Amino acid sequence: MASKFGLAGGIPERRVRPIWDAIDSRQFKNALKLLTSLLSKYPKSPYALALKALIHERMGKPDEALAVCLDAKDLLYKDDSSLMDDLTLSTLQIVFQRLDHLDLATSCYAHACGRFPNNLELMMGLFNCYVREYSFVKQQQTAIKMYKLAGEERFLLWAVCSIQLQVLCDKSGEKLLLLAEGLLKKHIASHSMHEPEALMVYISLLEQQSKYNDALEVLSGNLGSLLVIEVDKLRIQGRLLARARDYSAAVDVYKKVLELSPDDWECFLQYLGCLFEDDSMWKFFDDIDQIHPTKHIECKFSHLTEEMFDSRISSASELVQKLQRDTENSNLRGPHLAEIEIEKRKFLFGKKNDRELLKSLLQYFLKFGHLACYASDVEAFLQVLPPHKKAEFVGMLVKNSDSVSASATIELGQTTTILKVQELTGNIFELPLGEIEASAVKLAKLYCQNLPLSKDLDPQESMFGEELLSLISNMLVQLFWRTRHFGYLAEAIMVLELGLTIRGHVWQYKILLLHIYSYIGALPLAFERYKALDVKNILTETVSHHILHQMLESPMWVDLSNLLQDYLKFMDDHLKESADLTFLAYRHRNYSKVIEFVLFKERLQQSNQYEAARVEASLLQLKQNADSIEEEERVLENLKSGVQFVDLSKEMGSRTLRFNEDMQTRPWWTPCPEKNYLLGSFEEFSYCPKENVNKDREENVRRAIQRKSLVPRMIYLSIQCSATALKESVETNGSGGDVKTCGELKSLLEEYTKMLGSSFSDAVGMITEISQGARTSESLGSDLVDWLNFAVFWNAWSLSSQEHWHVLNLLFERLILDRIKSMGSSDMSSCYSDVQVLVQIITEPLGWHCLVIQACTRSSLPTGKKKKKAQHSDHLPSSPMTQAVKDSIHSLCSTVQEVSTWLTNQINNPEDAQVEKFLSTLKRNEDAGGPGHVLWVLESFIASSEESEVGSRIFEALKTWSKADSTRKTVTAQQKLLREFLQICESKRELLEKLKQQMTHV
């Protein structure tokens, strides 16, 4: 920085440097001291003031910082002789930005640029300000000015980038691209072009306008030499030729690429695409809305005659064979996979070559079947096969793996692969129970046998047979699902926990465990396993779906709040700060990255999870404070009475939602957060591959966010309606609530029912019938909680109707008591999904209804609490509505009491007894099938293993294994969750008792 200091703002560097040093080392008090003495000498220096503001901001005093900043700004504007150097401005900029006043920073720079129109440094600062504000038009104008001033290529490219961004993000007219093209052409004519990135921009500009031939011309001309890596250049050339539909030329280029880089899969697909004159792949490669975009694509053949197809496929075969020969001695999978791709295309064309297709898959297995990547390599090929062919293929694999007598590691790898293929094809779900069980036992033995192979491995290396335990656990979960025998699930937990004891870092074990624990209500333990994944940064966006959904429906509010806050903080910070990084790309002349990066920011901004989390974080606050109407009103005030969320709900309909979650890591039984096969029966199940999960989700997620966004406002309006209703009902016997508030609530209710797929009147009919028992609660489906929310707000909208109060009371009673009855004395492991629903009912609709009651009660009390006792003689006369409120309190009280009682019974069940019960499900029956066999195999091995055999690390780990400890942890976690829930129920009950007390005075 030294050179920059000089005489900033007229202050010598030696006076300023100690202050910067103090700031950098976070010694703010010292910095302030030094600054005070500096200011005494330079009281009118904007730079000194800017520094002062910076220190204040860092010390957490935003108001002081802003005031000082504004002083500095005034001085800058006023003082004609003042030195408007970049250092002063950039320091001010930093503070303004941190105070969320980008506009003020921009205006400072704009002012400075106006005063010193030829100062490039200041203009760059201004450009930077516009980058931060995502003002692409202004960026463009500033960059053009700089280009005119300095004539440098980079400034022109900054302008061109800004134009491209206008077209991509602001959807500005594509005519702008023509302008950009013209600017570049003119520049090239006079100055040529010197940077590879600039060339890339030029080509992309032409591509965006579908001027593929022009782009090709540029690439093959002098400028093409800017691209130094030959393959890169050929790839671009191939793409341009393909898009220009010059397929035969493209085929030649792609051939060249493949000869240079025979493992380039995307290139091979493009080669095939061009060979078959099929442009459908471009649509596919453009679809980036998946964290792992699939590279297997549908093919279009209808325009080809059989002869054409035959001749082209045979030339592809020739090429592939050549590539295979050329790479014989290397370990490349690409050319072999290409052979399968060719068979697949033939199959899809209708060649009835299924034998050959299977054979090619088998060949690939014999070559690469021992590798962990085999299954995922062939996944997409298997998908085109009909079910019986898939089964046949599995049979072929089994037969061939037996015939190969290879080394232990190869055998282990192949066995693992076969199981993975069985999982992948759904074949495993068709096997008889006994067979699955036997297979799981066999795998457990294999795992044990092979442990010695991992004896000398570094702790961070993956072990041999690591995946076997995940596969076993998947089988056990399936056995549980089909038999409903809890022992299998318990066994799955044990297998995975044992695996973690041996190898603590295996993420698959942790993820599987967290889902099993979530399912049986040991959510605190699930959360612990989730935390062990060390999810942070962008992973909060891609991975937190594993736990977020369960946490939202749980009473673990503190952990949930941390989870949401961490996630939102990461996203908010990124969105706020990412523009700083954009400028980095401009400065390093990485123009294509500028575009990518801005689009990436949009991608995160449009994340469905981000939108949902923002709403959920507010709802959580509302839930947490619902027992005190005063607290709740404070929360609502901070939420601007929910108005913004209503706007969000409205906008949501037309917003693009992006899905950045990595769903591929989820276990088979819950392919997305909203789905859990274990909750249904095996008979209803039809195996569906994990692909395309997001497509089904989009509409549901959108509607859920829209619905939830209305809730804060409806709570607010309900409180408003209630606040006046009781008084009015007594005084005027009218309908209560002020007209405007009620009108708004009504329209939101109509919106809300629409999102539930019903009309307002049908919705009322529905809940009335359920309350009367004329319909079962099943008709509400999975939206039960939303329906109850509707009922609560509907009642709040029409408080004077006693009948509505009555319907609502009955509804709560029925939905809660039915559930408690069905749970009976079964333990948490088997009824957690019911507990989840109860948690939601108690904390959401019931909580909101309690708020309505609190508002009614408060308004019925003539004055503040202090005078309550003294004045309860002059209270308002009783009215039908007061009675309705009283009845409701009474009804809710006893309903909540039922929940508390059920929870208390569960909690009072001694832990030891529960541990005992859990362990008893794991007892194996030596003569028959059932749970326990797998664990027995593993534990027998542990008992007999020797240090010399498995190595000291594994040996020591095995010694620490205890089945009972794991069981106790599970039981303790379940208890902890129940206690948290009980606490919530008790707090609701206390609130209701208090309200009951207060109402006796009315």
Place this chain on the structure above:
Amino acid sequence: MVCIRRATVDDLLAMQACNLMCLPENYQMKYYLYHILSWPQLLYVAEDYNGRIVGYVLAKMEEESNECHGHITSLAVLRTHRKLGLATKLMTAAQAAMEQVYGAEYVSLHVRRSNRAAFNLYTETLGYQINDVEAKYYADGEDAYDMRKNLKGKQIHHHASHGHHHHHHGGGCCSGDAKVVETTQAEDAKATSSK
């Protein structure tokens, strides 16, 4: 494309997912962004046939001394995709780009003393040599080998080398602007704190 291609910003999502599955790193997202926005030519991913990112290399340029050199910041390959030569290919690609695009004279990296697998890869397959041992380099107190490999160092493009003339807050082609450096708290941050 399989095998090895340059990373895009969108790849960051999958690249960081690799960390879940390989070694957990303490690099913040900004550190990745800082690399990709500054030296995009040096970031390569290994993408598998089904479109999944199964490995990546993160590298940068440094000009501490007169010799412009590259530095490998991070190398990761999924456990399921080891022993396929992907690490070698990623490294080779990054090294080639350092040499061809930036004219680097040598490339350096740090490796944990205990990481035998990586050490063997660097010395035996890739031809790195120990330059120095940095005591307690890692946060957990482990030593690092400072390793180097000479490149031919033929400068083809001066593209990066004039980058530092217009830097706001000083530094060479390797330092970012002050803000970025300030927030870089990576394991390997020592090399970047050239403020």
